[in-house]
Amino acid sequence: MSDWLIPLAIVLATVAFMELTAYSVHRWIMHGPLGWGWHRSHHERPDHQGSGFEKNDLYGIVFSVIAAALFIFSDGWPWWVAVGMTCYGFIYLFLHDCLVHQRWPFRHIPRKGYLRRVYQAHRLHHAVDGREGCVSFGFIYAPRPDRLKQQLRDAGTLRREAAEPDKQG
Ligand SMILES: [Zn+2]
Ligand SMILES: [Zn+2]
Numbered sequence: 001m002s003d004w005l006i007p008l009a010i011v012l013a014t015v016a017f018m019e020l021t022a023y024s025v026h027r028w029i030m031h032g033p034l035g036w037g038w039h040r041s042h043h044e045r046p047d048h049q050g051s052g053f054e055k056n057d058l059y060g061i062v063f064s065v066i067a068a069a070l071f072i073f074s075d076g077w078p079w080w081v082a083v084g085m086t087c088y089g090f091i092y093l094f095l096h097d098c099l100v101h102q103r104w105p106f107r108h109i110p111r112k113g114y115l116r117r118v119y120q121a122h123r124l125h126h127a128v129d130g131r132e133g134c135v136s137f138g139f140i141y142a143p144r145p146d147r148l149k150q151q152l153r154d155a156g157t158l159r160r161e162a163a164e165p166d167k168q169g
Helices: 002-030 036-044 057-073 077-100 113-125 145-155
Strands: none
Touching: 002 036, 002 057, 002 077, 036 057, 057 077, 077 113, 113 145
């Protein structure tokens, strides 16, 4: 009866771990001198509606290759880690690429609830010019928008026209 419990726990734990990993990679590598070269493309043209590949997508590809290697070369519990990584990939694609940046024909701007909060938090991530002084590096975890705005004001990095994320996108 509990045969599915352990795989389910591994998948959920992997999704949580991937969010921590993505947060750390985004904050300290992608926004650092080492990783900005790939990530910059995404900050310069975050809304590519309908257009193709951007250099920043290489990060997603790196994670996909790791998951694919796990699928191919492992069985037992690491295989379920690969399932969790893949689930995280789809959650990221849906929240970040579809919902916030509307890269695919997806024209829904959430008006309330959790999705609204994710939308606003990531819009505020993009409300800064350059790689320094940004906020909200997670993709599933979204801090309160009013706190993020305050952080940006305190840091003095908020672009004036970006102060109201409701009016974007
Ligand atoms: Zn970023
Ligand atoms: Zn983004």
